[in-house]
Amino acid sequence: MTKRTPPKELQAIALSIRSLSMDAVQAANSGHPGMPLGMADVAAVLWSDFLKFDPSNPDWFDRDRFVLSGGHGSMLLYSLLHLYGYDLSLDEIRHFRQWHSKTPGHPEYGDTPGVETTTGPLGQGLANAVGFAIAESSLAARFNKKSYPLIDHYCYVMAGDGDLQEGISHEAASLAGHLRLGKLILLYDDNNITIDGEANLAFSEDVMKRFDAYGWHTQSIDGHNLDAIYDAISQAREEKDRPSIISCKTIIGFGSPHRSGTSKAHGEPLGVEEIRLTKKALGLPTDQTFYIVPEAPSFAKSVAKRGAEHQRAWQALYKNYRNKYKSLSEKLTKAIAGEIPNAALRIPAFESGGVQATRAASGAILHGLAPKIPALIGGSADLTPSNKTFPKSESAFSALHRQGRYIHYGVREHAMAAIMNGLALHGAVLPYAGTFFVFTDYMRPAMRMAALMKLQVIYVLTHDSIGLGEDGPTHQPIAQLAALRAMPNMRVLRPMDANETIEAWKMALKHKTGPSCLVLTRQKLPVFDRKALQLASAKKAERGAYILAKDVGASYLIIASGSEVEIALEAKRKLNALKHKVMLVSMMSMEVFEAQPESYKRRVLPRRIKNRVAIEAGSGFGWDRYLGDKGKFIGMNSFGASAPYQILYEEFGITAEAILNHFLADR
Numbered sequence: 040m041t042k043r044t045p046p047k048e049l050q051a052i053a054l055s056i057r058s059l060s061m062d063a064v065q066a067a068n069s070g071h072p073g074m075p076l077g078m079a080d081v082a083a084v085l086w087s088d089f090l091k092f093d094p095s096n097p098d099w100f101d102r103d104r105f106v107l108s109g110g111h112g113s114m115l116l117y118s119l120l121h122l123y124g125y126d127l128s129l130d131e132i133r134h135f136r137q138w139h140s141k142t143p144g145h146p147e148y149g150d151t152p153g154v155e156t157t158t159g160p161l162g163q164g165l166a167n168a169v170g171f172a173i174a175e176s177s178l179a180a181r182f183n184k185k186s187y188p189l190i191d192h193y194c195y196v197m198a199g200d201g202d203l204q205e206g207i208s209h210e211a212a213s214l215a216g217h218l219r220l221g222k223l224i225l226l227y228d229d230n231n232i233t234i235d236g237e238a239n240l241a242f243s244e245d246v247m248k249r250f251d252a253y254g255w256h257t258q259s260i261d262g263h264n265l266d267a268i269y270d271a272i273s274q275a276r277e278e279k280d281r282p283s284i285i286s287c288k289t290i291i292g293f294g295s296p297h298r299s300g301t302s303k304a305h306g307e308p309l310g311v312e313e314i315r316l317t318k319k320a321l322g323l324p325t326d327q328t329f330y331i332v333p334e335a336p337s338f339a340k341s342v343a344k345r346g347a348e349h350q351r352a353w354q355a356l357y358k359n360y361r362n363k364y365k366s367l368s369e370k371l372t373k374a375i376a377g378e379i380p381n382a383a384l385r386i387p388a389f390e391s392g393g394v395q396a397t398r399a400a401s402g403a404i405l406h407g408l409a410p411k412i413p414a415l416i417g418g419s420a421d422l423t424p425s426n427k428t429f430p431k432s433e434s435a436f437s438a439l440h441r442q443g444r445y446i447h448y449g450v451r452e453h454a455m456a457a458i459m460n461g462l463a464l465h466g467a468v469l470p471y472a473g474t475f476f477v478f479t480d481y482m483r484p485a486m487r488m489a490a491l492m493k494l495q496v497i498y499v500l501t502h503d504s505i506g507l508g509e510d511g512p513t514h515q516p517i518a519q520l521a522a523l524r525a526m527p528n529m530r531v532l533r534p535m536d537a538n539e540t541i542e543a544w545k546m547a548l549k550h551k552t553g554p555s556c557l558v559l560t561r562q563k564l565p566v567f568d569r570k571a572l573q574l575a576s577a578k579k580a581e582r583g584a585y586i587l588a589k590d591v592g593a594s595y596l597i598i599a600s601g602s603e604v605e606i607a608l609e610a611k612r613k614l615n616a617l618k619h620k621v622m623l624v625s626m627m628s629m630e631v632f633e634a635q636p637e638s639y640k641r642r643v644l645p646r647r648i649k650n651r652v653a654i655e656a657g658s659g660f661g662w663d664r665y666l667g668d669k670g671k672f673i674g675m676n677s678f679g680a681s682a683p684y685q686i687l688y689e690e691f692g693i694t695a696e697a698i699l700n701h702f703l704a705d706r
Contacts, residue, residue, distance in 0.1 A: 044087045044338075049265050051332040052083040052339065054321060055122055057294060060114035061317060062328045063135035063142070065308045070136060070144065073291040073304035074112030076317075077262070078197060078228050081287050084268040085195060085226070086119055087342055089276070093350040094124035094343045097152045100375055100466060101192050101353050104155050104171045108164025108198040109228065110145035111306065115197075116154065117142050122335055124343040125153040133329060148464065148492045156464050157492050160484055162205030165225065166454050168196035169215045170461020172223035172282070173436070173446070174468045177416065180441030182371050187360045189353070189371070192222070193276070199228040200238045203246060207484075210454030215282045216254030219438040223282040224275045225255075229262070230291040236302050250284045262287030280438070294321045374414040374467035377495070379548050383411040386545065388577075389537040391568035397559040397601070398501040400537035402427025404544050409433050409444070412548075416462060418446030418472040419499075420455050425561075426473030426501050452478045456485030456498075463494040469548075473499035475507075476558055477516040479523065489554040490528040496554045497547045503533065504656035505691065506562040506602055511681030520558065521660035524629055528553035532628045535587075535604035537566045538577035539627055546581060546631070560602050562684050572608075583631030584643055590620035595702050596648040598624045598665055603654045603693065610652075610698035619702070622648065629661070652698050656688070671701045 060075035086092075091103040107116045114135065120127045127141055134140040141151045145159030155171075158164040171194040179190040202208055215223055227246065231238045247257045256278040260267040268287070275283035292304025295317045309317060318325045323332075361368040373380070386404055389395065409415055409430035416436075419428045429445050436443035448455040452474050462470040479486065479500060489496050505515045523531050530550060532543040540559070547555035567574055572588070579585035587604070588611060595614060599607035604625050611621045624643055626632065632640065644665060651670035653662045659672035666672060673693055680687060688694060 043269065044084075046265055048334060048338040049080070049083045049087060051335040052087060052122060053079040054323060055331045055335045056082060056115060056118040057321060058318070058323050058330045058332075059118040059121070059132055061309055061314050063114050063117070063132050065311065065314055066133060066328075067136040068308060070114065070308065071111040071306050072114070072309055073230075073232070073306070074109055074199065074228060075115035075118065076293045076295065076299075076304070077230055077289040077291045078112070078115060078226075078287070079293070080263050080265060081197070081226055081268050081289070082115055082119055084265055085272060086123060087338075088269060089272050090195065091192060091346065091349055092123075092153075093346040094126075094153070095347055096350055097125060099350045099353070101190060103192045104168070104194040104465070106155055106158065106164045106168045106171070106194065106196040107146060108158055108168070108196050108202045109161065110158030110164065113142070113144065113146050116146055117151070120151065120153040122331070122339045124340060127151060127153070129329060156460065157488060160488065161201040162207035162211070163457050163485060163488055165196055165198050165202050166207050166211035166457030166485070167461035167464065168194045168223060168225075169211045169220065169454070170458040171465045172215065172220040173218065173458065174462050174465035175222055176220060176441050177436055177444070178371075178467055181413075182367060184360070184364060187356060187364075189357060189360055193224060194222060195224050195226060197226045197228065200231065200233055200242060203227070204242055207453045207457060210451035211458065212250060212253050212255070214449065214451060214454060214458070216250075217438070218436075219254065219280045220282045221279040224272065225282070225284040227284055227286045228289055229259075229286045230289045232291045232300070232302050232305060234302055234305055247284070247286060254281060256281040256283040257286070258283070259286040259288065262289035263293065296320055370413045371467065377414070377469070377551060380411055383408055384545055384548065386541045388541065389566050391566050393566050394563040395537045395566055396561055396563050397534050397537065397540045398425070398427050398561060400540040401499060401544065401557060401559055404541060405430045406432070408544070412469065414467055414469040416444050416446065416468050416470050418448050418455065418470075420448045420452045420472070420474040420478065421450045422474055422501075423447070425475070426499055428471070428473040428499050446472070448472065452481035453485060456482035457488070459496045460485060460489050460492065460494055463489070463496050464492070469495060469497070471497035471499055473501060475502040475514060476500040476519055477502070477514050479516075479519055483522075486523070486529070486554065487526060490526050493528055493552045494554060495551045498554065498556045499559065500556055501559045502561045503558045503601065504560070505675065505679040505687045506560055506656060506684045508562070508684035508687065509681055512678040515679035516657065517675050517678055518658045518660070520655070520657040523556055524661055530555045530628060530630050531558060532556060533558040533601040534580070534627055535599070535601055535625050536564050536577070539580050539625070542577050542580040543627065546628075558601065562602065564602055564605060580625065580627045581631075582635055582639065583628040583633070584624055584626040586643055587623045587625040589622045590615065593620040593622035593648060594650060595619060595621045596624065596644070596651045597621060597698060598626050598644070598651065598653040600626045600655050603656055606688075606693065606695050607654055607698070610695035613695055613699055614702065650702060652701055654693065654698065656693055673697050673701070
């Protein structure tokens with residue numbers, strides 16, 4: 040523990056945060072001054088006396104993580120980053136919320152040094168923080184050695200009433216308590232104000248009792264009392280086997296004579312006159328904007344210097360660790376760098392001739408991958424036997440067994456996806472997790488955040504269509520393929536058989552600039568004997584779509600994905616028997632295909648062939664681009680039904696006969 044900071048320096052930091060925040064919001068004529076004014080004291084104590092960081096090396100692996108879950112209060116974070124020496128100039132503060140500034144309206148990962156995760160949609164940051172804490176605990180258990188605590192850091196998350204009202208907070212906090220994540224500390228901005236007015240309009244629960252029931256250590260303090268803040272964080276850090284929540288009773292818009300303690304302080308500028316009165320009340324110069332208390336920079340510089348010393352000491356420790364534990368350190372170094380061993384990508388092909396669901400093929404692939412990729416951490420939302428996501432070589436991560444690399448998330452799809460984001464953001468972790476494809480509806484907000492941040496996370500999404508059969512329309516995804524394909528930076532991979540599933544996994548492992556969805560079947564599919572059937576190699580799927588089979592002089596074009604490729608092949612055989620020539624394209628990923636050169640796309644989908652059918656057991660939205668004026672989509676335009684899947688395909692007209700009927704209707 041460092042020497043406790045004198046109140047004068049802490050007050051200088053807190054006043055500077057308040058000054059910068061209210062002026063930046065006013066200059067932008069938009070923003071949220073309430074949280075920065077209210078939580079400035081808590082932030083000053085945390086960053087000055089507890090947070091371990093080095094502004095000269097923002098990505099230092101053993102830094103503490105700070106997550107501002109209430110991302111609307113972004114000026115609190117930007118003020119801290121500027122004051123403590125990160126690469127965020129005062130000019131960037133002046134350009135808050137402006138085009139191409141490093142100070143967007145909500146913190147965005149990758150745009151601003153020191154921002155650990157993109158926040159704004161409430162509750163996401165809290166769940167990300169759980170992911171950070173799981174990653175720290177898991178990596179520490181597997182890589183630390185006696186006298187070599189290479190991985191030893193905390194995650195602090197700041198959240199408000201809105202974060203704790205969102206359902207994701209219940210899911211994430213429940214799991215964090217169950218896993219006893221002692222290095223997770225939640226600083227709760229308990230100001231009893233939301234946009235509509237006082238929080239008790241819709242929020243009257245006892246939050247501390249709720250978190251106590253989750254298994255958290257709880258404290259309530261005056262969030263403007265520097266001694267109380269220090270003591271509470273100190274106590275929280277002593278809780279080795281429980282995450283901690285500190286209810287910081289604060290006044291939103293602290294210091295504003297007419298707006299403090301009201302919803303008017305939350306999401307709009309205070310106004311020129313109110314800022315003048317606020318500065319006067321706080322003892323700040325009323326005739327200066329973007330004022331920083333003179334003592335603040337030199338003090339903050341000393342904190343940054345201390346952090347740099349910690350970082351250098353860690354680098355020396357790491358050097359000695361590498362000399363003593365060469366094999367282990369090599370694994371850790373590669374995991375931090377995000378390297379996938381070449382051996383992991385050499386996945387043997389499945390023997391042709393049998394039948395296998397692509398979810399089962401994925402499970403078999405995972406059995407081989409897990410031992411070769413130390414960074415890989417998997418899980419499932421209480422569907423492990425169905426998703427086939429638990430590798431044989433691994434054990435479950437738990438409060439009593441941190442070495443495990445498999446997470447039982449429970450029925451918590453939304454938190455699972457957001458925790459995966461935290462795992463990926465932490466570094467040295469490549470997360471994957473499974474659920475039924477239809478339940479991406481619960482995961483969507485966190486999946487969107489993964490896409491926005493371009494995170495490498497892998498979703499194993501099974502039971503991908505009406506092919507799951509008897510469970511019926513509640514579990515049969517119809518619009519989900521189209522919805523995820525519409526999301527920027529999201530890759531959707533729907534393999535046609537076991538060997539295309541290999542290619543899908545390889546593509547997901549190599550794709551580092553966004554999330555990947557492996558969309559897999561429950562029903563068994565043929566493992567095609569490609570040589571005997573004169574089908575192209577599954578390796579060609581790496582380009583998203585490829586010509587699977589082609590007759591010379593083909594006049595009909597069939598495009599299919601996933602399980603419907605089998606139907607398309609049957610249609611081709613029947614058309615060939617009638618002396619018609621056909622070209623068949625397997626479309627595993629629209630996104631990957633669209634990224635190919637135009638010459639390749641024209642070769643796979645030649646313009647000369649106007650008679651086209653696309654077949655997929657889902658919504659046709661998005662397929663028009665490939666069909667032209669004469670094309671037809673064969674798929675779903677309604678919800679599904681409960682019956683054996685063979686009957687469903689017949690009743691909904693997703694058949695080879697439907698393809699023939701379209702092509703031969705005018706003949």
